[in-house]
Amino acid sequence: MKDDLRGLYAAIILSALVVLGVNYFFPKPAAPKTATVATATVQTAEETKSEDAVEAPEVVFEKAETVLAADARLPIKNDVLNGSIRLKGARFDNLTLTKYKETIADNSPDVSLLLPAKTENSYFADYGWLSANTDVAVPDSSTVWQVVGNAELTPNTPVTLEWDNGQGLKFINQISLDEHYLFTLKQSVENHSGQAVTLLPFGLFSKRIDENSSARSVVHEGFVGVLNGKLKEIKYPKIKEEPQEFETDGGWVSFSDKYWFGSFVFDDEAAEKISLRKVKDGMYQLDFRGAPLQIQAGQSAEVNTRLYAGAKEIKLLDKYAESIKKFDLNIDFGWYYFLTKPFFYILDFLYGLIGNMGWAILLFAAILRLSMFPLAHKSYDNMSKMKKIQPKIMALQEIYKEDKVALQRATMELYKKEKVNPASGCLPMFIQIPIFFSLFKVLNIAIEIRHAPFIGWVKDLSAPDPLTISTWAHIYVPSVIDIGVWPLIYGLTMLLQNQLNPKPANKDQARMFMLMPILFTIMFAHFAVGLVIYWILNNILSLIQQKIIMHKNGVK
Secondary structure: HHHHHHHHHHHHHHHHHHHHHHHHHOOOOOOOOEEEEOOOEEEOOOOOOOHHHHOOOOOOOOOHHHHOOOEEEEEEEOOOOEEEEEEEOOOOEEEEEEEOOOOOOOOOOOOEEOOOOOOOOOOEEEEEEEOOOOOOOOOOOOOEEEEEOOOEEOOEEOEEEEEEOOOOOOEEEEEOOOOEEEEEEEEEEEOOOOOEEEEEEEEEEEOOOHHHHHOOOOOOOOOEEEEEOOOEEHHHHHHHOEEEEEEEEEEEEHHHHHEEEEEEEOOOEEEEEEEEEEOOEEEEEEEEEEEEEEOOOOEEEEEEEEEEEEEHHHHHHHHHHHHHHHHHHHHOOOOOOOHHHHHHHHHHHHHHHHOOHHHHHHHOOOHHHHHHHHHHHHHHHHHHHHHHHHHHHHHHHHHOOHHHHHHHHHHHHHHHHOOOOOOOOOHHHHHHHHHHHHHHHHHHHOOOOOOOOOOOOOOOOOOOOOEEHHHHOOOOHHHHOOOEHHHHHHHHHHHHHHHHHHOOOHHHHHHHHHHHHHHHHHHHHHOOHHHHHHHHHHHHHHHHHHHHHHHHOOOO
16 A cells, blocks of 8 residues: 555656656757747737838847947936836837846846847837827827936936927826836826827837747746736737737736746726737737826826836835735746745745855755654654565565455554554655745746855756766766756665665566656756755755664664
């Protein structure tokens, strides 16, 4: 019975690891450097093309520096952001996150989040107005806005942009920025035309992505939103060319990547219509339209929207979530939210004490192991007794090898006589499953662990061990079995642990358990090295505890 259960649970864990690892082992072909170019912005319900639309099927992307230099710009700067707003169209299309680097190299550039149209990774946000009357001119992506007052957007200097349509309507954008990544936009219209007009505020994100990379991600990437208080998520591959329409009163909508995201945040009382679609290969658009505003002659109207464009810093988003409902759900905490988030905060606290995330992970492993000590102690006590009576079980197998029913009855009587619970080893396995997935999630979503170094050659705990067989042996090794040093150490600890466990009576199960250290080592070679280091210490502590209990019970 115990062997069957152990085989079942081991198969469950192994299957889960296979599901997680398959995208690493069999990645899709990389996307070509030239791509089909789609309409970059769609600013009306009738899908009017902007100046960024390109009719040719293929294009070679331009350098960001070249595109940025083509138009007048309003600088943006605070302690974590650097960039500019394109005055033509009042477009947010140039934003660099100065706290984060693209790679761990010393000369790595800062992470670029927003990039202008016609570049390879274009990603920008537009705001504007739609008119119910086609005779009324409204600002679009070719409109050149005038700067009034401050000529640089900082936390201490909000800016004002104005445009007059020549028909008596004056459009005003007042933009402010906090000390982090949150912009506040107050869009207003003054009506001096002598007649009433009806306008609709709108905004959009246009984003080009590497679809192959997104499809392989173990973290949700794509659309995320809280619509009427409910979370809605759609991965990029599930976004179709046919627009998907939603309605919400307040809430927020985002384009979410692994570590970064852009989000429109609405007033709680505002009614918004959301549209999401794949424009063409690699290009996606998320836009919103507010309720129509009728502005009488001599009057004005305004709408307020916030724009978040920055990093997924967990503690920062929790702070924003105090006023923006469920804003922390821009981070994909996974099924075990109730474990994943506390695990992060514990790791962050330990990191604050120690100053190194690798040692914080090891201390966390020790604390977690200590909390599970009573349960593990009881399990290992039963397992040592099982190992001790293994010769008696083998004798029964020999006696009743032709009668499985009698063998099962005799085995259960032996368990009862020796006071052994054959299923006692299963509960710790069940507990380890959510712990594994929660810690796996933390190491994949927490930007605080991205590029965090440990000791020696480990410069990024969120990435696989870089010191692989091909690296230190200078030979070609297929990527599937190109295993790092830390995963090899993990495999050794698992092998030693299996040696202490009672051997399964079933020969097929015995063979599977012999192969499991090899299979798990291959799987763990492609996981974050921080997770591998955690599990190594967990295995070592388990070995010590198990060895002590076996010695106490007189088991060799």
